[in-house]
Structure formats: structure tokens, C-alpha cells
Amino acid sequence: MPSTTRLYCVYCAKSQKNLSGKALKKIVIIGYGNVGWHLARELYRAGHNISQIFSRKKKTADTLAKTVHATVVNDWDSVDSDADFYLLAVSDDAIEEVSQNLKKNSGVVAHTSGTVASSALANHERFGVFYPLQTFTRYVELDWSVIPFCIWGNRSEVRESLMNLALTVNYRVSLISDEDRANLHVAAVFANNFSNHVFAIAEDICLSNGLDFSIIKPLISESVKKLTHSSPSQVQTGPAARGDKATMDKHLERLGSMPEYQAIYQILSKSIMKGVGKRGELGAEPNVPRKL
């Protein structure tokens, strides 16, 4: 595991002007789930031509595609072969199959996965990755200006094309290798999927006891806000961080009728007590602004 943080080629708003001032692109979006829906809308808003959307659920997609003036297709022979980009927003386990189904074309073929290696698209001449590091749910609008884009491509010219495309919707664009993206994705699962699951458990415990979950929400907001200034390991609080065994035992007793939550409580408490996640900041003071 590397001990230092690597720096990537991150373009800023200044360079966006130079790189994105090119002709707007013809794009085919393949897969119209959470990511496909968002990408189609945002790239359309940026002025690109979303020429086609490939969806096996043509009927549903037809209605949604109207907003981006795209034609919906559901057979591979009908997919245009002259688009600039083919963005595969399909389930991870379908990427390779979809790539094989997609006929030869003159564009760049890229997938949007955090985990799948770019080589899954190697049957095409120009291929890469167009991974937006954010959580997407269809119909839930997002602030695109803060979404980091992780880009990779099999040639420098492909990397540049994908970076230029990302820069038309955002300026947080980084070149990230397959290996680094896969590690980032593991971290993202902890940071987003697991933390959200823990929030869902908190909600369930509240509801099971006739309590309103909204009373917990300011606590959640504050936990996230603290990360602006500090490493999460520096600001860990709670009974496990204090080594308060008596309180932990009481909590475990209360969770007696919820054995799955009991097990999760124990695993997380152990991890906190062992100091897992602390790296180089042990004993350091949190870097929070203080009032004098």
C-alpha cells in the first residue's frame, strides 16, 4: 500500500476553457438506468447531441428520452456507427457482453463503472473509462459542479477526448488508472453505501421504538461537515472511541431482539477500538476552526 497520496492530472476551471471549446459531440448512451438517465440529461444540457439511447426497455425509455431528443433503440444493428462517444452505463456484469454486441465504430467506447477494468472494452480500437464518482438515482437531481470524473483511456488521444467531454459538464476531472479507480471504488462503498446502510439501521431503530428519525438528522449533517476540516479518524467519538464498555453492553442488551444489528454494532465497535482507519494522525488534534 503506498504511503503517500498520489497526485493526478486534475484540470481546473482555467484549463476547461481551452480544452472544451471544441465542437459539441454526437453521443450514444447505452443503458438507461440511474447513471444513463443522469448522463443523458447533463450532456444534453451541455449542448451535446444525444443521438441515441440503447435500452432493452424501449417503451419506458421512449418517454424519458423525449427530454433529450434522443431516439431509443433496442437492437444492436440500429446503433449509429458514426458517433463520437459510446457511453456504456450498464450493470458491471453486462459491460463485456454489451461491448461485444456493440459493432465496430469510429468513436470512443467508455464505461462508467468504478470497478471494471478498461480492458473489458478492448475489442474496440479506442476505449476507456468515464466514471463519475457520485451516487446517482434516477430523477434525483445533482450538483454536477462537484462531481469528480475519473478518466482513463487506452491511448493519450482517447484520454484527452474523454477529459474534454467531462470538462464540458464539470471541471473536476482526473486521470485515474484502473488500479487506482478500483481502490477508490472500495473506499467509496465504505463512505457512501455502508454509511447510508448504517443510517437506514438508525432509522429502523428509531421507527421500531416509535421515535422520529428526523431528530438524528442534524447529527448526521454535523458528522459530514466535520470532514471539511478533519480526517474522520481524528474526530471519532462515541462509547467505542472512549472504551466505555458499560455503555456498549447496555446498547447490545437493547439490541437483543435485533441480532443482525447487534453483530454490526460489535464489528464496528471493535474496529473503532482497534483504531482501524487511523493512519499517521494518531494523537494529532483535529484541524477544526476554533473560537478564541
Ligand SMILES: NC(=O)c1ccc[n+]([C@@H]2O[C@H](COP(=O)([O-])OP(=O)(O)OC[C@H]3O[C@@H](n4cnc5c(N)ncnc54)[C@H](OP(=O)(O)O)[C@@H]3O)[C@@H](O)[C@H]2O)c1
Ligand atoms: N448508480 C450509481 O450511483 C453509480 C455511480 C457511478 C457509477 N455507476 C456505474 O454505472 C453503471 C450503471 O449503473 P446504474 O446504477 O445506472 O445501474 P442501473 O440503474 O441498474 O442500470 C443498469 C442499466 O444496464 C442495462 N443492462 C443491464 N444488463 C444489460 C445487458 N445485458 N444489455 C443491455 N443493457 C443492460 C439495464 O437495462 P434494462 O433496464 O433493460 O435492464 C439498465 O438500463 C455501472 O457500471 C455502475 O457501476 C453507478
